[in-house]
Amino acid sequence: xxxxxxxxxxxxxxxxxxxxxxxxxxxxxxxxxxIDLVTFLKDYHQFSHFVMMSCVDWIEDGQFxxxxxxxxxxxxxxxxxxxxxxxxxxVMQSAHHLWKQIWTxxxxxxxxxxxxxxxxxxxxxxxxxxxxxxxxxxxxxFDTAAYSEKTxxxxxxxFTHDPATYMRxxxxxxxxxxxxxxxxx
Amino acid sequence: MSNKGLFGFKPDRSNYxxxxxxxxxxxxxxxxxxxxLWLGPNHPGVTGNMAVELTISGDEVVEAxxxxxxxxxGFEKLIERRLFVQGFPxxxxxxxxxxDTNEYLIAxxxxxxxxxxxxxxxxxxxxxxxxLELARLQGLLRGVPGQAGxxxxxxxxxxxxxxxxxxxxxxxxxxxxxVYHMYIIPGGVRGLLPxxxxxxxxxxxxxxxxxxVRIHQLMFNNSxxxxxxxxxxxxxxxxxxxxxxxxxxxRASGVKRDVRKDNPYLVYDQLDFDPPTATDGDIYARTFVxxxxxxxxxxxxxxxxxxxxxxxxxxxxxxxxxHWRIPKGETYVRLESGRGEYGMYYVTDGSDKPRRIxxxxxxxxxxxxxxxxxxxxxxxxxxHAIMVSLQVCPPEIxx
Numbered sequence: 001x002x003x004x005x006x007x008x009x010x011x012x013x014x015x016x017x018x019x020x021x022x023x024x025x026x027x028x029x030x031x032x033x034x035i036d037l038v039t040f041l042k043d044y045h046q047f048s049h050f051v052m053m054s055c056v057d058w059i060e061d062g063q064f065x066x067x068x069x070x071x072x073x074x075x076x077x078x079x080x081x082x083x084x085x086x087x088x089x090x091v092m093q094s095a096h097h098l099w100k101q102i103w104t105x106x107x108x109x110x111x112x113x114x115x116x117x118x119x120x121x122x123x124x125x126x127x128x129x130x131x132x133x134x135x136x137x138x139x140x141x142f143d144t145a146a147y148s149e150k151t152x153x154x155x156x157x158x159f160t161h162d163p164a165t166y167m168r169x170x171x172x173x174x175x176x177x178x179x180x181x182x183x184x185x
Numbered sequence: 186m187s188n189k190g191l192f193g194f195k196p197d198r199s200n201y202x203x204x205x206x207x208x209x210x211x212x213x214x215x216x217x218x219x220x221x222l223w224l225g226p227n228h229p230g231v232t233g234n235m236a237v238e239l240t241i242s243g244d245e246v247v248e249a250x251x252x253x254x255x256x257x258x259g260f261e262k263l264i265e266r267r268l269f270v271q272g273f274p275x276x277x278x279x280x281x282x283x284x285d286t287n288e289y290l291i292a293x294x295x296x297x298x299x300x301x302x303x304x305x306x307x308x309x310x311x312x313x314x315x316x317l318e319l320a321r322l323q324g325l326l327r328g329v330p331g332q333a334g335x336x337x338x339x340x341x342x343x344x345x346x347x348x349x350x351x352x353x354x355x356x357x358x359x360x361x362x363x364v365y366h367m368y369i370i371p372g373g374v375r376g377l378l379p380x381x382x383x384x385x386x387x388x389x390x391x392x393x394x395x396x397x398v399r400i401h402q403l404m405f406n407n408s409x410x411x412x413x414x415x416x417x418x419x420x421x422x423x424x425x426x427x428x429x430x431x432x433x434x435x436r437a438s439g440v441k442r443d444v445r446k447d448n449p450y451l452v453y454d455q456l457d458f459d460p461p462t463a464t465d466g467d468i469y470a471r472t473f474v475x476x477x478x479x480x481x482x483x484x485x486x487x488x489x490x491x492x493x494x495x496x497x498x499x500x501x502x503x504x505x506x507x508h509w510r511i512p513k514g515e516t517y518v519r520l521e522s523g524r525g526e527y528g529m530y531y532v533t534d535g536s537d538k539p540r541r542i543x544x545x546x547x548x549x550x551x552x553x554x555x556x557x558x559x560x561x562x563x564x565x566x567x568x569h570a571i572m573v574s575l576q577v578c579p580p581e582i583x584x
Contacts, residue, residue: 020297020516023448048426051517052545054530067530069517076447078517101429101554128254128583137262144262163271168507 001025001077004045012037026067026080034083035093038068041079042098047072050098053105055113059140062087064115068095085115094120112138202247210248212240219247224568226255232572233281233579235552241565249560249568251553257583264542269295270371270506272539277365279544280581282327285320286522287529288369289313291542293450293518294531295371299511301501308497309373314451315489316359316368317520318482323352324523325479326393328576332472333404335570336413341403348396351389358382371509373500383490390483397480405473414468418559418571421466428558429550432525434575437474438466444521456488468574478523510537522547524576546581553582 005017005025017027029037041047047070056065068081085092094117096103106117111127114136126132135142168175202210202219212219225236234255240248260279264272276291277284296302305313326349330341353363358379360366368375404410424430425440435442443460445453461477463470503509511533519528525547532541552575559571 020514024517026515050426050429051519051526051528052530052543052549054541054543056532056541069530073442073447080515080517099429100427100558101550104549104553126254128257130254137259140265142262144259144266164268164507167271172505172507 001075004041004077005079008037008040011040023076024078024080026082028082028084031083031085031092034066034068034081035095035098037081038070038095039098041070041081045072046074047079049073050102051078053095053102053109055109055115055138057087057113057138057140058084059087064090064113066092066109066115090115092117094118094123096120112136114139202242212248218242222565226252228569232577235577235579235582237556237560237568237572239560239565239568244565246560246563246565246568249557251556253553253579253582255583256580260584261542261544264539266538268506268537269509269511269539272542273370274365274367276542277367278580279584280522280527280546280578281364282524282576282578283320283324283522283527284365285316285369286520286527287544288367289317289520290518290527290529290544291531292369292371294516294529294542295511297516297518298514298531298533299504299509301372301503304501305373306498306501308377308494309499309501310451311489311493312374312378312499313369314453314456315486315493316366316374317451318485318489319352319356321523322393322479322482322486323349323356325475325482326352326396328523329472329475329479330400330404332414332468332475332570332573333400333407333410335573336410338403338407338410341400344396344400348389348393351392355382355386355389358385370500371506372503373498375499377496377499386486386490390486393479393483397476397483401476405469405476411469413567413570414472414574415465416467417567418468418471418563418574419466420555420559424555424558428555430525430555431547431550432521432523432576433474433478434471434525434547434551436460436462437471439464442526444519444526448519450520452489452492455492456485458485458488468570471574508537510535511539519545524548524551524578527581544581544584546578547576548578548581551575552577552579 001023008014009017012029012033014027014029017025019025049071051069051071054067058065063084064087066083069078071078092115094106103121106120107123108127109115110123111129117123202212205211220241222239222241223236224239226234236252238250238252239246260275264275273291276287279287326345330345334342356366357363360368420438422438422440425435425438431442439462441460441462446460458481461474463474513533513535515532517528517530519526528545530543531539534540556572556575560568563571
């Protein structure tokens with residue numbers, strides 16, 4: 001595993017390779033080399049099982065992070081390939097030619113984050129939402145609470161608890177609200 | 186119906202549907218050669234609320250499209266707005282069939298990223314394993330006879346539902362709830378086994394032993410079941426990696442993959458088991474592998490009950506859940522659910538809430554790309570049997 005990470009680090013000039021566990025590493029690669037690296041690991045290092053594709057919105061950095069998680073069934077190791085896209089230009093090369101389930105992930109990410117994958121089958125079709133007119137719902141700037149208040153008006157006779165306040169009252173009734181902050185990091 | 190067709194009749198499909206220059210079928214409904222048939226979202230033959238849009242010619246499917254979204258409740262988004270501990274009751278609802286899998290994954294992710302993964306007491310680790318195997322058992326008790334149900338052999342389903350209820354009784358005794366248990370929590374589990382639990386569980390397992398014999402006679406010695414399942418819904422071995430096929434579905438096609446063996450977690454490396462496999466890759470093989478897994482799961486539960494410590498701590502000391510912050514990081518944790526690899530990608534940013542969680546359930550690939558491929562050239566009478574044989578669970582697709 002370390003040898004593979006070392007090899008791709010040199011070949012693709014990777015930054016920030018992190019071994020989360022002995023059998024799992026995350027690496028960062030430039031957007032233009034991402035699909036090339038995924039293909040290289042699939043074809044030359046037998047990372048034949050495509051585990052998943054995911055997206056994280058780092059709105060404060062103005063970036064979307066795409067993750068391609070690959071598994072090598074023989075070595076029983078995983079590599080997560082991360083790449084970053086500018087939030088203002090969310091377009092990524094499609095990888096649907098590599099595995100037959102990838103178009104589903106790309107279709108979902110297009111709907112949920114607004115990232116386009118030109119050429120990916122059915123990428124413009126609705127996935128779970130129908131008639132959605134708001135900004136993509138998994139972006140950080142989509143406000144779920146405001147959306148619900150706007151869409152689902154409150155009904156008479158119903159009330160709600162703020163979950164954190166309610167738990168504090170129930171679990172730690174005698175603890176002051178300004179309890180010492182846990183420094184777990 | 187098998188691919189041979191009813192009464193040996195095999196329709197000639199060589200000239201239609203016509204294929205356009207991009208390789209896509211030309212399906213002109215006005216030609217009256219094709220009919221649109223919607224299966225679901227509310228249909229007893231569909232595994233949960235999802236729709237399959239079929240284009241049929243005669244009684245043969247020429248194109249299939251799956252439609253999800255009927256159960257989308259935005260769980261992943263909601264969890265981003267909640268404290269770490271508040272994510273637990275939300276996450277378990279992402280998979281109705283085996284909610285405990287989500288409990289374990291989210292607990293393991295938060296523990297790993299906050300440095301508590303090796304602090305979970307041994308007793309709690311055994312109890313987590315027990316709960317996950319009981320979850321597998323109740324799923325199989327529904328899933329194995331459920332396959333027979335798709336061929337109208339409904340009596341097995343009734344037996345299975347009764348026995349599943351007995352396991353839910355044990356869950357209720359152990360956790361206070363029947364379906365959504367919230368038993369696995371950060372740092373351990375919520376409670377020890379109640380007095381007399383082991384004896385009552387063993388009584389249930391004896392009834393299940395009897396069921397295993399009877400369901401074998403009902404299904405695998407039944408000519409209707411064999412005729413409807415052998416050679417139908419075949420998944421070639423080459424498709425396993427192409428479509429991301431996992432679990433018993435992959436094992437029935439001869440690819441031995443089981444997270445419990447490949448990347449052991451909890452105490453699976455201390456248990457003696459060998460995941461069953463088959464080679465034919467059809468509905469019969471998948472069901473038979475699951476029937477064998479039913480036997481194995483009962484055995485695993487007995488092993489766990491025999492090897493588990495009699496007592497011990499069940500929870501590590503964890504931070505105050507209302508002020509729990511986890512350093513920036515990310516991980517992916519997987520387990521072997523009753524339907525295959527089930528994993529969670531978890532990202533933290535140093536705040537008191539997760540930055541992103543993303544579930545990877547087997548249904549995501551089995552229920553869309555694979556199902557759409559498998560239904561082409563299937564007989565409409567086999568559609569629900571194929572779908573059930575993939576054990577598709579729509580909530581984990583939509584999350």
